[in-house]
Amino acid sequence: MMKRTTREVLLLDSPALAPLAALAPPFEARVLDWAALAQAARRAPPSAVVVIDPFTAGDPFVLDPRVRELIERVRMVPVVARVPFAPGYAGAARTLLDWGASEIVDAELEGTPDAIHARLLSVHAQPLKRVVEGSLSRFVSMDALTLVRAAAEVAVDGGTALDLARIFDARERTVAGWCAREGLPPPRRLLAWLRLVLALALLEDPRRSVVSAALSAGYTDYSFRRALRELVGAGATPRERSPRQALAAFNAELRARRERARPAPAA
Amino acid sequence: MKLRHASDAPLPRTPLDFAYPLVVRGPGAEGAVVLAEVAGERALAVLRVLRRVLDWSRGGGRGAPGVRAHVLERWEADRLHEEGCRDPLAPALTALAGEVERGEEADAESVARGCLDVCDWALGAGAEGTALLFAEAAALASPANARFAWTAGRMLRDAGRHREAVLWLRRAARVAVWSADWEAQDLALNSLGNLYAQQGGFGEALQLLVRAVRLARRHRMREREGAVTHDLFAVFVLTGEHARAEEAALDAFDLYGPGHPNLPKLAHDVVQLWLRQGRFPVALPVLSAVLPHLHLPEERLRVLASIVRTAGALEDRSTYESTWIEAWELVHLPTAEVRATLPGVLVDLGYGAASVKDWDHAAASFTRALEIADQMGANDDAETARKGLESVQRNQGVETPRRKTSGPAAHRLLHLTYATVWLQPRNGSCE
Numbered sequence: 001m002m003k004r005t006t007r008e009v010l011l012l013d014s015p016a017l018a019p020l021a022a023l024a025p026p027f028e029a030r031v032l033d034w035a036a037l038a039q040a041a042r043r044a045p046p047s048a049v050v051v052i053d054p055f056t057a058g059d060p061f062v063l064d065p066r067v068r069e070l071i072e073r074v075r076m077v078p079v080v081a082r083v084p085f086a087p088g089y090a091g092a093a094r095t096l097l098d099w100g101a102s103e104i105v106d107a108e109l110e111g112t113p114d115a116i117h118a119r120l121l122s123v124h125a126q127p128l129k130r131v132v133e134g135s136l137s138r139f140v141s142m143d144a145l146t147l148v149r150a151a152a153e154v155a156v157d158g159g160t161a162l163d164l165a166r167i168f169d170a171r172e173r174t175v176a177g178w179c180a181r182e183g184l185p186p187p188r189r190l191l192a193w194l195r196l197v198l199a200l201a202l203l204e205d206p207r208r209s210v211v212s213a214a215l216s217a218g219y220t221d222y223s224f225r226r227a228l229r230e231l232v233g234a235g236a237t238p239r240e241r242s243p244r245q246a247l248a249a250f251n252a253e254l255r256a257r258r259e260r261a262r263p264a265p266a267a
Numbered sequence: 268m269k270l271r272h273a274s275d276a277p278l279p280r281t282p283l284d285f286a287y288p289l290v291v292r293g294p295g296a297e298g299a300v301v302l303a304e305v306a307g308e309r310a311l312a313v314l315r316v317l318r319r320v321l322d323w324s325r326g327g328g329r330g331a332p333g334v335r336a337h338v339l340e341r342w343e344a345d346r347l348h349e350e351g352c353r354d355p356l357a358p359a360l361t362a363l364a365g366e367v368e369r370g371e372e373a374d375a376e377s378v379a380r381g382c383l384d385v386c387d388w389a390l391g392a393g394a395e396g397t398a399l400l401f402a403e404a405a406a407l408a409s410p411a412n413a414r415f416a417w418t419a420g421r422m423l424r425d426a427g428r429h430r431e432a433v434l435w436l437r438r439a440a441r442v443a444v445w446s447a448d449w450e451a452q453d454l455a456l457n458s459l460g461n462l463y464a465q466q467g468g469f470g471e472a473l474q475l476l477v478r479a480v481r482l483a484r485r486h487r488m489r490e491r492e493g494a495v496t497h498d499l500f501a502v503f504v505l506t507g508e509h510a511r512a513e514e515a516a517l518d519a520f521d522l523y524g525p526g527h528p529n530l531p532k533l534a535h536d537v538v539q540l541w542l543r544q545g546r547f548p549v550a551l552p553v554l555s556a557v558l559p560h561l562h563l564p565e566e567r568l569r570v571l572a573s574i575v576r577t578a579g580a581l582e583d584r585s586t587y588e589s590t591w592i593e594a595w596e597l598v599h600l601p602t603a604e605v606r607a608t609l610p611g612v613l614v615d616l617g618y619g620a621a622s623v624k625d626w627d628h629a630a631a632s633f634t635r636a637l638e639i640a641d642q643m644g645a646n647d648d649a650e651t652a653r654k655g656l657e658s659v660q661r662n663q664g665v666e667t668p669r670r671k672t673s674g675p676a677a678h679r680l681l682h683l684t685y686a687t688v689w690l691q692p693r694n695g696s697c698e
Contacts, residue, residue: 142287
């Protein structure tokens with residue numbers, strides 16, 4: 001599969017967000033009005049980010065009712081809201097996070113392309129991380145969790161084991177050694193699991209076709225079905241599978257690896 | 268202190284250890300818990316400063332100092348004007364924000380200490396998650412100082428967030444080796460050992476504590492050697508190696524020396540051994556003598572729970588009933604320190620209640636113990652509570668059968684404990 005080298009930023013056409021149109025790579029901004037933004041966000045790849053000014057044009061303290069609908073509809077694409085960190089806005093910030101916004105940015109301190117760059121990087125793969133960690137075994141160590149989180153970032157970009165190693169500024173063999181030590185599958189298989197969970201999570205949106213979900217997760221239609229068969233098992237169509245089922249199978253594999261790693265009782 | 272490496276790097280090259288949370292982040296908005304915990308409009312001010320510190324630790328603020336200084340200055344002035352000097356948060360936040368905005372010139376230790384000031388405020392305000400975030404921020408701001416990582420790890424452990432606690436305590440141990448801070452390394456190994464013991468991983472716990480004892484001995488840290496030996500004793504009690512436990516307790520008494528503030532705590536822990544050995548008649552006087560010298564709620568609660576258990580086993584109904592009331596009130600105190608003791612305390616309360624056939628109290632204690640021990644990953648206590656609850660549901664007593672498990676040091680230990688309690692009663696803490 002092709003690795004995505006740019007990350008699309010769907011930017012709401014609002015005067016407050018106008019300075020953000022010229023973002024530095026890997027981000028590329030597309031300025032859209034509300035209707036176009038909602039439509040583009042639904043079809044966007046999971047590496048994209050949606051940036052909005054969540055307040056109504058008439059009253060800068062009142063949240064626009066379209067925000068909640070947008071966040072609920074595009075669960076696998078992070079939504080970032082610009083909020084003034086000033087008196088009167090704490091309630092709105094809490095509400096936005098309750099609705100499921102991935103991040104809020106400080107309007108005053110993070111309102112320029114340079115300043116928002118780090119915040120945009122930080123939301124990368126956040127929806128996938130949420131899905132995975134919600135069902136991950138509590139026996140997974142913190143180091144293993146760090147590897148899984150990094151693998152989620154790579155999977156969303158369609159990257160490889162080499163990209164995973166680059167995150168840690170380490171060699172592929174070193175990362176493979178860490179995976180073995182922490183009871184995780186080797187990097188390539190770990191990425192395969194996360195890609196599968198990503199595709200199934202995208203498919204939870206009933207408006208997405210199987211082909212669209214597969215392509216967004218870096219598969220062809222055929223390779224998605226094959227990965228599903230190999231990792232989760234045969235006997236059901238992609239639509240009949242859920243990310244939760246895939247994560248249950250992933251947890252079972254992790255448990256088996258932990259059992260194998262445990263020293264045998266003395267005779 | 269002599270370094271054991273030739274590299275000039277401030278940190279060891281172990282990228283996985285240092286990746287979270289600055290390089291690889293978790294899900295959720297950064298610092299979101301601040302908004303959930305801190306009431307009113309101050310939440311955004313606290314969140315803003317936390318994020319400035321984390322950006323600075325990532326190197327983001329170091330390259331461009333002063334770019335946003337005017338914003339912070341205006342904001343600081345607003346905060347002071349609004350809150351005045353009555354609120355201890357305002358000066359702590361403004362001092363921290365001011366230090367961070369110095370960019371490359373900011374002093375890492377000052378930033379870290381500023382974070383701990385906000386952490387203290389958050390603990391006082393009952394915002395535990397916020398306090399933990401600032402403790403972690405302190406460790407990230409000054410990554411070459413193992414003591415900040417150790418503080419974060421210990422706080423996370425006490426909050427029951429064991430997975431993250433292991434990460435920070437391991438990081439503390441590793442950084443301490445790198446910077447030749449033997450005391451910090453010893454503290455980290457000690458805390459890690461206690462954490463594994465709390466989770467029921469006694470093999471790992473013993474390994475770490477033995478390493479900590481040897482390290483303390485090698486570097487002539489007698490105080491530390493005493494504290495670790497004390498914890499080693501507690502693990503031997505839990506593993507049922509009573510003879511070794513008694514030897515370790517004697518060593519701890521010796522290492523602490525007369526008048527040491529941890530002696531009452533050690534005496535209380537020796538009583539825990541006696542409770543497991545069924546030596547209730549000798550335990551009760553020690554517990555009653557220790558109690559007046561303890562003032563922190565969590566320490567009083569531990570002793571009160573032991574008294575409930577002992578009085579129950581001795582069928583001393585009046586002591587049981589009067590002690591139960593105070594203990595049950597303390598169980599509901601919403602502090603992190605009290606919460607950290609609850610799995611063991613509730614098990615003791617359950618034992619005591621079941622011994623006097625107070626089935627309702629016994630069931631309530633074991634049920635709550637099970638719930639909290641599961642949440643905190645205290646596997647050993649969870650297992651004991653589960654067994655206790657099963658017995659209570661069948662209306663069976665659950666007290667430990669009396670058995671002869673003491674070793675040759677038992678007699679000396681009894682005398683030493685009694686002497687400690689009646690001759691040198693003081694308050695203190697270990698680890």
